[in-house]
Amino acid sequence: MSALQRPVVIGTRDSALALWQTHWVLERLKELYPEQAFEVKHIKTKGDKILDVALAKIGDKGLFTKELEVAMLNGEIDMAVHSMKDLPTLLPEGCAIGAICVREDCRDILISRNGGGLEELPRGAKVGTASLRRKAQIWKVRPDLELVDIRGNLQTRMRKMEEQNLDGLILAAAGVKRLGWAEKITEYIPVDMCLPAVGQGSVGIEIREGDEAIGRLVAALNHAESALCVRAERALLRTLEGGCQVPIGSLGRLSGGKLIVDGVVASLDGRTICRDRVEGDPADPEEAGVRLAKKLLQQGAREILIQVRQETDLR
């Protein structure tokens, strides 16, 4: 492919994880297009500025992505690299997903002070996580734990674990591994116990809709299997109309030529949990995600979602 006659500008947040992910994308693009010049532009998002409020309370969508999308639509950057998990299911007009990259470990992990797993935490132990999805699913197995809100980028959360004397911290495996902290992980929480967030572990590249030159450039980074799993999960989330305010988890995988999608919707106290699975056609991942969402709604997710929204509004 012929190079563009100008540097291609890649936009990113400036957290250590975002930079790691962006440099990963940049290295792949440089390998693929040695003739092409690239630049990286750092952009702060609202989510990087508000660090002391739980995500569920801030509650608006696109907290980590909006400023990047604005810069892209203004032509300041040509693409934005995001954690797929942070990218809302409905993109602003003029924006499109150019590639969903190969997925890292999608699980949640525990980093504990005593080096043990969830089972080994002392009774009433204090564990940090701000995610309602994690809280609800962990409470189901350890209702005695005190799950405390903790926010900020990964470095900040590790620091807060020390400062607040927490017994443990729950994080996404992907981020911890990317920052080179895999040896701190004391347990990989099985997905049977805790379904990950939609898109967790996958990096996405957002581009301008209709920008064919940039679209062709990034298409080579799309990973077919990761992409169709994440598309099914996003279709589920879109159908349930949940953002990070609502405890929703989902995971797609390919098995024996079929697309298997798991999904969970939980109440805030973790007492009511709807979890189910569908089998779908890998040729139409959205159909499987939508079908699973409807199945969950019928099984009680509708009531849970109404209640979660009322409770979050009151806080």
Ligand SMILES: NCc1[nH]cc(CCC(=O)O)c1CC(=O)O
């Ligand atoms: N919500 C912040 C966020 N967005 C993406 C990741 C981890 C990397 C990934 O899931 O791809 C994290 C940190 C975490 O949840 O522990």
